Amino acid sequence: MQIRFTKMQGAGNDFVVLDETQGRLGLTPAHYRFLADRHFGVGADQILTVRPAPTDGVDFEYVIHNADGGEVEQCGNGARCFARFVHDKGLTAKTEIRVQTQAGVIAPRLTDDGRVTVNMGAPVLEPARVPFDASGLPEQRKAQALTWPLELQAPALQPQVEVVAVSMGNPHAVQLVADVEAAPVAVVGPLIENHVRFTQRVNAGFMQVLSRQAIKLRVYERGAGETLACGTGACAAVVAGILLGVLDHRVDVHTRGGLLTIEWAGGAQDAVMMTGPATTVFEGQIHIPEEL
Numbered sequence: 001m002q003i004r005f006t007k008m009q010g011a012g013n014d015f016v017v018l019d020e021t022q023g024r025l026g027l028t029p030a031h032y033r034f035l036a037d038r039h040f041g042v043g044a045d046q047i048l049t050v051r052p053a054p055t056d057g058v059d060f061e062y063v064i065h066n067a068d069g070g071e072v073e074q075c076g077n078g079a080r081c082f083a084r085f086v087h088d089k090g091l092t093a094k095t096e097i098r099v100q101t102q103a104g105v106i107a108p109r110l111t112d113d114g115r116v117t118v119n120m121g122a123p124v125l126e127p128a129r130v131p132f133d134a135s136g137l138p139e140q141r142k143a144q145a146l147t148w149p150l151e152l153q154a155p156a157l158q159p160q161v162e163v164v165a166v167s168m169g170n171p172h173a174v175q176l177v178a179d180v181e182a183a184p185v186a187v188v189g190p191l192i193e194n195h196v197r198f199t200q201r202v203n204a205g206f207m208q209v210l211s212r213q214a215i216k217l218r219v220y221e222r223g224a225g226e227t228l229a230c231g232t233g234a235c236a237a238v239v240a241g242i243l244l245g246v247l248d249h250r251v252d253v254h255t256r257g258g259l260l261t262i263e264w265a266g267g268a269q270d271a272v273m274m275t276g277p278a279t280t281v282f283e284g285q286i287h288i289p290e291e292l
Ligand SMILES: N[C@@H](CCC[C@H](N)C(=O)O)C(=O)O
Pocket: 013, 045, 046, 066, 072, 073, 074, 075, 076, 077, 078, 170, 171, 203, 221, 222, 223, 224, 227, 229, 230, 231, 232, 233
């Protein structure tokens, strides 16, 4: 099977974008893994698929697969690339687009300076909805909990971490670190990603606070490993930092791949706004081997 694709990136988080507005390609998890493979395929952290609107009130649907082939609920950097893609391909003339994702409707808007701002919706902290399994933790702790203790299977390195569990449509575990460059992301990241309390696995964020308006962030992503930036991870980290009282309501998030700006007024119903870049890298065609 021969398919056309567009390679895009948002702050270095990279994507293969597929157009299914004229019909389904019929890809399987093995096909997504092949496309994401950096040696045998195109190479990407996620595969984004654009589909026609499934209902009235939205312009498109976009579907997200991690590099491991699993379908997931949300992707912030992907949402910005999705908006740039449908606009630049002439699939819509709108500059503010409503798009259905597995996690609900979000609204990216192309801005005059070439970036994209996305209304990512309100964060969710209720453990069962993250989902985070708080069973067995002391009741007193559960009543006031903002951070949760996680026992790790790496006693020599770090027996326990404290994380804020936040859903931005997809699950995140955010921890504060003194020096993000020195943080053991490659070792602790997978332990958190697969921790038994995160029943759908989790994206593990490591946040260093630089000031009340700036953080450095690295994220070990569920199903993709450490990426150069994670948009929903940036939203989750800023929400966590505001709730912990260490951040103001507008924060620059410095990632290894670029800058994202996150705004959140702090109320349970308030939407998180994310602004950042979205760039097309190249377009191409690839043959997907029959045996996959
Ligand atoms: N890179 C994304 C998040 C992609 C999905 C994530 N790995 C998950 O499994 O939830 C972003 O920019 O938000």
